[in-house]
Amino acid sequence: MAFHVPEICRVTTGPHGTSSFSGNNGLFEFKEGPIWYRCVVSDGGGWEHVSVSLSVKRTPDWEEMCMIKRMFWDPEDCVVQFHPPEADYVNIHPYVLHLWRKSGVNFETPPRIFV
Numbered sequence: 001m002a003f004h005v006p007e008i009c010r011v012t013t014g015p016h017g018t019s020s021f022s023g024n025n026g027l028f029e030f031k032e033g034p035i036w037y038r039c040v041v042s043d044g045g046g047w048e049h050v051s052v053s054l055s056v057k058r059t060p061d062w063e064e065m066c067m068i069k070r071m072f073w074d075p076e077d078c079v080v081q082f083h084p085p086e087a088d089y090v091n092i093h094p095y096v097l098h099l100w101r102k103s104g105v106n107f108e109t110p111p112r113i114f115v
Contacts, residue, residue, distance in 0.1 A: 002074050003048040003101070005041055006030070009071075024048070032067070039068060048072075048079075048101045059095045069099055078107045 003024055011017050011027040018026035024043040029036060036055035043049070052060050052068050060068070069079055079101045101107070109115075 002077070003043055003072060003103070004074075006071050009039075037064070037068070039072075041072065043103065046103050048103055050099045051096050052099070053093060053096045057095060060097050065097060065099065072099070073101065077101065078109055080107060 005024050007020055009028040009030040011029055012019060016027040024041060026041060028039045028041055038053045040051045050068060050072050054060055073079055079099045081097060082100060
């Protein structure tokens with residue numbers, strides 16, 4: 001299990017700039033085809049987290065989220081998108097999705113045949 005960041009994509013200047021000394025925390029941007037991807041990444045409080053937004057006005061699709069998962073976690077790591085109770089919703093940006101993993105913990109998953 002390993003959470004890692006693509007250093008080549010780290011934003012190092014401007015108000016959200018960080019350096020590699022920030023570890024797995026910071027803003028990461030890259031372009032794939034015509035779309036820019038923006039990932040706000042953190043690993044504090046016992047959680048690994050990547051929020052994903054695009055340069056176009058839509059939420060990321062399944063394939064895009066799979067690409068992001070591969071960039072920040074190993075192939076065998078299980079990460080999730082939570083659907084919390086509606087009372088706990090926070091919607092700062094209408095087109096952002098999030099990937100989460102409890103640090104150092106493997107999520108229990110349904111039997112493969114169920115999926």
